[in-house]
Amino acid sequence: MHLILLSGGSGKRLWPLSNDVKSKQFLKVLPGPNGKHESMVQRVYRQLQEVGGWDSITVAAGASQKDQLGLQLGEEVNIVIEPERRDTFPAIALACSYLHSERGVGLDEAIAVLPVDPFVELDYFKNISKFEALIKDDPKGLVLMGAAPTIPSEKYGYIIPKTKDNVSEVEHFKEKPDTETAQILIDKGALWNCGVFGLKINYITEILKEKYQIEKLNYKNMLDSFASLIKTSFDYEVVERAEKITVLRYEGQWKDLGTWETLTEEMEFSISGKARADDSCRNIHVINELGIPIITMGINDAVVVASRDGILVAEKGETMRLKEFISDFTSRPMHEKRRWGEYEVIDHINYDDGSEALTKKLFLLKDRQISYQYHHNRKEIWTILRGEGLLYLDGEKIVVTAGDVVKISEGQKHGMRALTNLEIIEVQLGNPLIEEDIVRLEMEW
Amino acid sequence: MHLILLSGGSGKRLWPLSNDVKSKQFLKVLPGPNGKHESMVQRVYRQLQEVGGWDSITVAAGASQKDQLGLQLGEEVNIVIEPERRDTFPAIALACSYLHSERGVGLDEAIAVLPVDPFVELDYFKNISKFEALIKDDPKGLVLMGAAPTIPSEKYGYIIPKTKDNVSEVEHFKEKPDTETAQILIDKGALWNCGVFGLKINYITEILKEKYQIEKLNYKNMLDSFASLIKTSFDYEVVERAEKITVLRYEGQWKDLGTWETLTEEMEFSISGKARADDSCRNIHVINELGIPIITMGINDAVVVASRDGILVAEKGETMRLKEFISDFTSRPMHEKRRWGEYEVIDHINYDDGSEALTKKLFLLKDRQISYQYHHNRKEIWTILRGEGLLYLDGEKIVVTAGDVVKISEGQKHGMRALTNLEIIEVQLGNPLIEEDIVRLEMEW
Numbered sequence: 001m002h003l004i005l006l007s008g009g010s011g012k013r014l015w016p017l018s019n020d021v022k023s024k025q026f027l028k029v030l031p032g033p034n035g036k037h038e039s040m041v042q043r044v045y046r047q048l049q050e051v052g053g054w055d056s057i058t059v060a061a062g063a064s065q066k067d068q069l070g071l072q073l074g075e076e077v078n079i080v081i082e083p084e085r086r087d088t089f090p091a092i093a094l095a096c097s098y099l100h101s102e103r104g105v106g107l108d109e110a111i112a113v114l115p116v117d118p119f120v121e122l123d124y125f126k127n128i129s130k131f132e133a134l135i136k137d138d139p140k141g142l143v144l145m146g147a148a149p150t151i152p153s154e155k156y157g158y159i160i161p162k163t164k165d166n167v168s169e170v171e172h173f174k175e176k177p178d179t180e181t182a183q184i185l186i187d188k189g190a191l192w193n194c195g196v197f198g199l200k201i202n203y204i205t206e207i208l209k210e211k212y213q214i215e216k217l218n219y220k221n222m223l224d225s226f227a228s229l230i231k232t233s234f235d236y237e238v239v240e241r242a243e244k245i246t247v248l249r250y251e252g253q254w255k256d257l258g259t260w261e262t263l264t265e266e267m268e269f270s271i272s273g274k275a276r277a278d279d280s281c282r283n284i285h286v287i288n289e290l291g292i293p294i295i296t297m298g299i300n301d302a303v304v305v306a307s308r309d310g311i312l313v314a315e316k317g318e319t320m321r322l323k324e325f326i327s328d329f330t331s332r333p334m335h336e337k338r339r340w341g342e343y344e345v346i347d348h349i350n351y352d353d354g355s356e357a358l359t360k361k362l363f364l365l366k367d368r369q370i371s372y373q374y375h376h377n378r379k380e381i382w383t384i385l386r387g388e389g390l391l392y393l394d395g396e397k398i399v400v401t402a403g404d405v406v407k408i409s410e411g412q413k414h415g416m417r418a419l420t421n422l423e424i425i426e427v428q429l430g431n432p433l434i435e436e437d438i439v440r441l442e443m444e445w
Numbered sequence: 446m447h448l449i450l451l452s453g454g455s456g457k458r459l460w461p462l463s464n465d466v467k468s469k470q471f472l473k474v475l476p477g478p479n480g481k482h483e484s485m486v487q488r489v490y491r492q493l494q495e496v497g498g499w500d501s502i503t504v505a506a507g508a509s510q511k512d513q514l515g516l517q518l519g520e521e522v523n524i525v526i527e528p529e530r531r532d533t534f535p536a537i538a539l540a541c542s543y544l545h546s547e548r549g550v551g552l553d554e555a556i557a558v559l560p561v562d563p564f565v566e567l568d569y570f571k572n573i574s575k576f577e578a579l580i581k582d583d584p585k586g587l588v589l590m591g592a593a594p595t596i597p598s599e600k601y602g603y604i605i606p607k608t609k610d611n612v613s614e615v616e617h618f619k620e621k622p623d624t625e626t627a628q629i630l631i632d633k634g635a636l637w638n639c640g641v642f643g644l645k646i647n648y649i650t651e652i653l654k655e656k657y658q659i660e661k662l663n664y665k666n667m668l669d670s671f672a673s674l675i676k677t678s679f680d681y682e683v684v685e686r687a688e689k690i691t692v693l694r695y696e697g698q699w700k701d702l703g704t705w706e707t708l709t710e711e712m713e714f715s716i717s718g719k720a721r722a723d724d725s726c727r728n729i730h731v732i733n734e735l736g737i738p739i740i741t742m743g744i745n746d747a748v749v750v751a752s753r754d755g756i757l758v759a760e761k762g763e764t765m766r767l768k769e770f771i772s773d774f775t776s777r778p779m780h781e782k783r784r785w786g787e788y789e790v791i792d793h794i795n796y797d798d799g800s801e802a803l804t805k806k807l808f809l810l811k812d813r814q815i816s817y818q819y820h821h822n823r824k825e826i827w828t829i830l831r832g833e834g835l836l837y838l839d840g841e842k843i844v845v846t847a848g849d850v851v852k853i854s855e856g857q858k859h860g861m862r863a864l865t866n867l868e869i870i871e872v873q874l875g876n877p878l879i880e881e882d883i884v885r886l887e888m889e890w
Contacts, residue, residue: 016740278763290756291793292754294755294756295756295771296758297760298759308737311735311749313739313741314744317743318723319742321742325721325723326721347736349830361792427828427830
């Protein structure tokens with residue numbers, strides 16, 4: 001069986017730790033093996049290795065997640081980058097085309113699609129490995145996984161099976177019912193929809209043929225025509241139109257660590273980063289990514305989270321509406337991990353006339369580089385704080401070291417390779433200052 | 446009558462808004478006239494002008510407070526700078542010597558000593574103006590002011606008067622009694638000691654003669670010998686040894702805005718700076734001096750305060766022990782207002798080998814300057830963000846503007862005059878990076 005992991009995600013529900021480029025699945029806050037912390041996506045990937053027996057694992061993600069996935073899962077992970085975010089059906093179709101035309105996977109082979117960040121036990125993945133047998137002889141076979149509900153939550157989709165057997169045909173679905181209805185459904189034996197789908201690749205190709213006139217499943221073509229695919233979910237395009245659906249019951253723990261309440265329940269330490277709580281604090285979680293200290297006194301049942309993006313102080317149980325409450329926040333990401341290292345925005349000024357001044361601290365990892373590039377609308381001034389780098393400026397190579405300063409004008413080509421770990425203060429001046437104002441050039445280091 | 450205002454203060458009780466160079470009396474958080482905010486020292490100074498009739502007003506302060514006092518009270522304010530902090534008796538003796546030898550004030554004239562930051566009504570100052578008549582014919586006359594207690598607080602000193610008259614001789618004192626004793630004292634008619642003293646200058650000169658063999662009250666000599674004076678309080682040196690003390694009753698409001706609880710009671714707005722509280726927050730005060738947003742959800746009866754020094758999240762009623770709780774914090778001030786403008790430390794890295802990298806944002810006010818100076822142990826790199834400046838570098842004058850970069854080596858002489866308002870990112874590299882590593886040179890702009 002071939003696995004397709006969907007790596008979605010806005011960063012607003014776990015703000016300010018997550019942001020648009022650092023989605024919640026990448027936060028290294030869960031206790032992992034050997035005393036190290038791991039992220040949600042690392043946990044799932046590790047669990048998949050432990051269960052084993054997969055033909056392949058492919059992650060479908062947006063371009064902004066590529067560096068994070070490489071850093072957290074290793075460079076050898078298969079990643080299919082969606083040219084733009086267009087909901088789950090196009091993402092799955094793209095991943096299928098990759099498997100078929102690039103990896104030679106037959107159209108009759110089974111795939112399982114799952115989210116990249118469920119907080120579950122190994123049985124969850126063992127269940128997925130049983131999907132293949134269930135759809136073996138049925139080109140229109142579709143399998144879902146249902147978890148045993150613990151509370152009549154209004155947050156989930158409910159699957160009502162025909163029988164109480166481990167494997168059952170599905171009678172019908174109910175999306176996010178009110179609490180009362182949820183309780184009635186649970187009493188009838190309903191299961192939470194885990195968002196896992198098992199099917200054959202040609203189930204997808206048939207839909208592409210019928211609805212999109214795409215005759216041949218080809219990765220390059222799919223990349224080119226991706227923007228023309230309708231933004232539609234797999235649920236809508238496949239599940240809701242399916243003639244027959246099978247559900248496999250999963251009895252273990254299934255949690256969505258998508259809010260501060262659920263995430264902090266799984267965290268090992270109540271304080272991380274530069275922080276101090278007095279004896280009168282009870283049931284608090286303090287997470288501090290800033291260099292300045294946080295002091296808490298007399299605070300109970302609360303989360304305090306600080307990053308370069310902002311500071312959240314919330315009573316546990318009150319953050320469900322966080323995403324809506326900050327939905328108008330449009331600020332640029334203030335910290336980001338990249339393949340070459342990471343950066344933090346340490347200061348940002350917007351002037352009345354529209355021009356901006358932005359100061360970043362850059363950490364480059366030894367032997368990594370910032371690509372050879374130029375910007376249309378900004379100058380940059382680099383002050384080397386620490387380490388040694390090979391600067392490439394207008395075709396010339398220069399070794400730079402602590403105390404050196406590099407002035408880069410608008411349009412001037414520049415790149416930097418870290419000869420040792422390298423720290424730089426970068427001042428950007430221009431209008432507008434956006435990450436997208438970058439032209440990357442080819443070069444050999 | 447001549448007034449001596451004592452400007453003392455560690456910054457720890459109102460951390461992180463106050464710090465060692467920005468004591469609580471300088472925080473502009475109180476509602477002032479014309480809709481503007483004023484600081485405690487500004488409020489007191491304004492009230493003193495409103496009452497009027499003083500012969501002179503002199504502020505005794507530490508060197509680090511000089512710029513703040515000039516900025517907040519106007520450059521014409523009389524300031525006596527203590528060469529080092531040595532408690533209240535040496536400070537008052539120094540101020541007396543200044544009045545006598547520099548301002549020609551006679552030894553027989555009356556002075557009143559008061560703190561720079563009581564939160565009181567005008568009657569408080571009107572009462573002080575009555576001190577003079579009470580000690581007119583008595584070279585050993587000593588007058589205190591007593592406020593009517595509102596609660597049996599353990600925080601204050603209690604004065605027990607002989608009678609319940611407005612003016613009475615003092616029977617005895619009780620420093621910080623427990624609540625039970627305080628209630629008994631209040632029932633007997635005790636008053637809170639407001640820390641105001643009225644006496645004649647020669648009361649001080651007699652003590653200086655007897656105990657310190659200082660025969661002549663001279664400002665220059667006192668400055669020179671200041672370090673040899675014993676660190677001792679006026680209470681200990683004068684009040685506790687006085688043969689006869691008079692207390693004047695003050696019936697108005699008297700508050701010490703020395704904790705977040707008492708300060709926030711007097712603040713006009715519950716939210717200042719970039720912050721947003723959801724509807725479920727009750728009785729909170731959020732003060733944000735950072736550029737990143739603070740979000741509060743479901744938090745009650747709390748203060749949330751953020752500055753470049755740190756972040757405090759505390760239940761109201763729990764910050765009394767703040768000073769002790771952070772007493773080991775020794776970090777450098779991260780933001781400071783100066784005569785030439787202000788700075789913020791936006792990044793600070795301490796490396797394992799003892800060297801440091803520190804990034805500051807400087808705001809220079811038009812026509813002000815950073816003095817001509819050099820540093821022994823650090824290089825500085827200035828990137829001009831905005832405005833125009835006259836750089837003085839090794840004796841040469843150069844006009845600099847946005848995008849220009851100035852590299853200043855160890856030992857290299859440099860200064861900057863702002864031709865317009867001027868913004869600079871300064872990167873310091875060296876070991877150690879301390880504000881004291883500065884040699885100021887004379888120059889004419």
